Amino acid sequence: MTQETRRPPHIVFVMSDDQGPWALGAAGNAEIQTPVIDALADQGIRLSRFFCASPVCSPARASLLTGRVPSQHGVHDYLDGAHAGPDSADYLGGIPTFTDALADAGYRLGLSGKWHLGSSDVPRRGFVHWFALHGGGSSYDRALMYRDGVAEQVEGYLTDIIADDAISFIEAEAGGSAPFFLAVNFTAPHKPFAGQHPERFTDLYRDCAFESCPQESPHPWLQTLDGGPIGGEPDAREALIGYFAAVTAMDAAIGRILDALRAQGDDRETIVVFTSDNGFNAGHHGIWGKGNGTFPLNMYDESVMVPFVLRAPGLVPEGVVDDALVSAYDIAPTLLDLVGIDPTRFESGPGRSRAPLLRGETGRDTDAEIVVHNEYGPVRMIRTADRKYVHRFPYGPHEFYDLAADPGERENLVDDPARADEVADMRRRLADWFATHRGDARYDGALLPVTGAGQIAPLAEDPQSAFGMPMWDGALAQNSEGRT
Known part of the structure; x- marks a missing residue:
């Protein structure tokens, strides 16, 4: 050949x-x-x-x-x-x-x-x-x-x-x-x-x-x-x-x-x-x-x-x-x-x-600003080489980790006044990224009651129905009883 x-x-x-x-x-x-x-x-x-x-x-x-x-x-x-x-x-x-x-x-x-x-x-x-x-x-x-x-x-x-x-x-x-x-x-x-x-x-x-x-x-x-x-x-x-x-x-x-x-x-x-x-x-x-x-x-x-x-x-x-x-x-x-x-x-x-x-091509992208994003329903993450911010809609709690000093993610610094500017920057960048990539607003997970208990149907006109549970307060109570 x-x-x-x-x-x-x-x-x-x-x-x-x-x-x-x-x-x-x-x-x-x-x-x-x-x-x-x-x-x-x-x-x-x-x-x-x-x-x-x-x-x-x-x-x-x-x-x-x-x-x-x-x-x-x-x-x-x-x-x-x-x-x-x-x-x-x-x-x-x-x-x-x-x-x-x-x-x-x-x-x-x-x-x-x-x-x-x-x-x-x-x-x-x-x-x-x-x-x-x-x-x-x-x-x-x-x-x-x-x-x-x-x-x-x-x-x-x-x-x-x-x-x-x-x-x-x-x-x-x-x-x-x-x-x-x-x-x-x-x-x-x-x-x-x-x-x-x-x-x-x-x-x-x-x-x-x-x-x-x-x-x-x-x-x-x-x-x-x-x-x-x-x-x-x-x-x-x-x-x-x-x-x-x-x-x-x-x-x-x-x-x-x-x-x-x-x-x-x-x-x-x-x-x-x-x-x-x-x-x-x-x-x-x-x-x-x-x-x-x-x-x-x-x-x-x-x-x-x-x-x-x-x-x-x-x-x-x-x-x-x-x-x-x-x-x-x-x-x-x-x-x-x-x-x-x-x-x-x-x-x-x-x-x-x-x-x-x-x-392994020469001149590959080694930009230090490369980030990855993760989404699990209303939980969203932005991570750089040495920082991580996690945001949870609508109530929190939120997290911020200095991975260079704390690679095991043991100390949540989100409320540390000395880190306020870093947290604000990561939060802004995360919001901008999801605003760009979320697509159909009905599919946006920010307000969905995703609790890790499973999704039973495709998202429809009422996306919350796909999770078989009411909005946040009821979902939180239901999940606290140990559903998978």
């Missing part, structure tokens, strides 16, 4: 579920075993400060696919309600995604695993292979899946079932003239934790000290349910064993997928991405869970940062760790740019191609 007619690279996009930025050997965690992902990092680039768009699954995934903020696409919380059938809705219907752009460019698309953006039984446009989980989570020994629209009850270890399906897609596409995009969306390491994973993985952690997950005193905002933290389980040690085992089992499954690429001779012609939908606290800050592990909803770095590794032989250098602030908003234009598709369609919002950064 000549250079002029060379096929664009395949893309295998692997996403874990609820994986904190600390839960990776390559990130410096000496306790967790992730040799496959660590090797990917050695063979490509790891972004050490990569941020999801929202610290909960559905809005984070929607923003990654569309490059839009939740106040543009209208997904503000994890999706509850109908996931399939006539009562379900495609929450991204009519909104362009980067997979649409790949399909338009001739890519053959496949999905293995979690979707959780509505209508799990209906393949999205361009997907020639669709093996989607019914909802947002499942036990690991059985699950309801939809294979090309047909319900299929599967039994066995779900992580391996997802990997097996991904491998079948790779093998079916082998030798084809068209490039493929494969989304491998694991449910690991999402709860349930204890008693869910093969002994060969849980045994690895029976004697682990778990110094990477200090079990701090419960956070004042921690939500609890049935005797345990809402994002965890009553027995914290067993939960940690399960969480770590889930990550290591997933790592092994990714290894089998990479082996399949090598067996087909496609590993050097494939961009492999590994990331997670949102972060996770496993005792950090006295929290088990992500953004909705507390109420008020939190924006700690453990909740909003996620692992990110990209290997692309010949396209990006090897063995690079970069601490630039990069957001999931940037993924759509960046991936398109890397495979030679015009990314500008996905740069009208907050995202922009970071392909020059990944390629």
